[in-house]
Amino acid sequence: MLSYRHAFHAGNHADVLKHSIIVHILRHLAQKDxxxxxxxxxxxxxxxxxxxAYATKNAEYETGIARLWTQRDLPPLLAEYVAxxxxxxxxxxxxxxxxxxxxxWQLTRSQDRLRLFELHPTEIKVxxxxxxxxxxxxxxxxxxxAGDGFTGLKTLLPPPPxxxxxxxxxxxxxxxxxxxxxDTLQQSLRRFATGTYAIWYPQVQRLESQRxxxxxxxxxxxxxxxxxxxxxxxxxxxYGLYGSGMFILNPPYALAExxxxxxxxxxxxxxxxxxxxxKLEQHTI
Ligand code: SAM
Numbered sequence: 001m002l003s004y005r006h007a008f009h010a011g012n013h014a015d016v017l018k019h020s021i022i023v024h025i026l027r028h029l030a031q032k033d034x035x036x037x038x039x040x041x042x043x044x045x046x047x048x049x050x051x052x053a054y055a056t057k058n059a060e061y062e063t064g065i066a067r068l069w070t071q072r073d074l075p076p077l078l079a080e081y082v083a084x085x086x087x088x089x090x091x092x093x094x095x096x097x098x099x100x101x102x103x104x105w106q107l108t109r110s111q112d113r114l115r116l117f118e119l120h121p122t123e124i125k126v127x128x129x130x131x132x133x134x135x136x137x138x139x140x141x142x143x144x145x146a147g148d149g150f151t152g153l154k155t156l157l158p159p160p161p162x163x164x165x166x167x168x169x170x171x172x173x174x175x176x177x178x179x180x181x182x183d184t185l186q187q188s189l190r191r192f193a194t195g196t197y198a199i200w201y202p203q204v205q206r207l208e209s210q211r212x213x214x215x216x217x218x219x220x221x222x223x224x225x226x227x228x229x230x231x232x233x234x235x236x237x238x239y240g241l242y243g244s245g246m247f248i249l250n251p252p253y254a255l256a257e258x259x260x261x262x263x264x265x266x267x268x269x270x271x272x273x274x275x276x277x278x279k280l281e282q283h284t285i
Pocket of ligand 1: 018042045101147169171
């Protein structure tokens with residue numbers, strides 16, 4: 001299903017949760033000199049203009065990044081994330097919002113590599129255009145593939161440096177995505193058990209979404225962390241995103257402690273009604 005365009009949703013509460021966690025993980029991994037790979041199975045367009053016709057349609061960023069933009073008391077995990085958005089908006093006004101590929105590009109070094117998959121013909125074209133402006137060195141750091149990220153990922157594991165963050169971030173408009181994520185994760189762990197895997201999922205009124213976190217927890221005996229952020233009550237008509245979750249396998253040690261502070265803060269700033277809440281669960285070995 002290729003009707004989904006992430007530009008409609010760029011910078012919304014789900015992007016805030018996902019991208020603040022990605023920033024934390026990449027900053028942690030980049031503390032060691034040893035090379036790392038960033039693998040993104042569903043990359044999107046890379047950068048979004050918030051005043052484009054797409055982004056202003058529902059103005060989802062107004063109840064996401066825009067609410068954090070003016071805060072002066074951000075907890076460390078969110079301050080690190082907002083600093084990245086500021087780097088993309090040096091003039092000071094919030095105009096551009098980065099997707100996961102741009103964040104990964106910013107937070108990785110010359111020894112690191114990015115492997116990005118995007119199936120939508122328009123999105124991959126925009127992603128390529130964005131990266132052609134970033135890649136000024138003779139030796140490109142990012143390889144962009146127009147194709148299915150689920151199958152593409154398997155061909156890259158294990159990554160040569162044996163250190164990587166894998167982001168699985170489909171839109172789930174096709175309900176098969178839930179099972180495909182579970183299968184891909186299971187197969188990927190057989191090839192590369194020590195990688196850090198981050199899986200985003202939507203909180204929507206669909207059975208597949210509601211049982212997904214429990215299914216993810218059963219995939220492996222490894223350490224995991226599960227964070228979810230609900231910003232409003234599920235709608236009466238049964239449609240719409242009322243929150244989202246991130247499931248991280250082999251998470252960095254400081255992520256849970258940071259989220260303990262960041263998640264209640266996000267409930268306070270991004271919550272749209274009294275049902276706004278968060279969940280933070282972890283399993284450590
Ligand atoms: N990861 C991006 C970010 O955080 O900025 C957002 C990705 S968006 C939620 C999902 C993207 O996956 C869309 O751009 C869609 O076109 C793309 N897509 C859908 N099915 C795909 C597939 N099987 N393989 C690769 N990309 C796919």
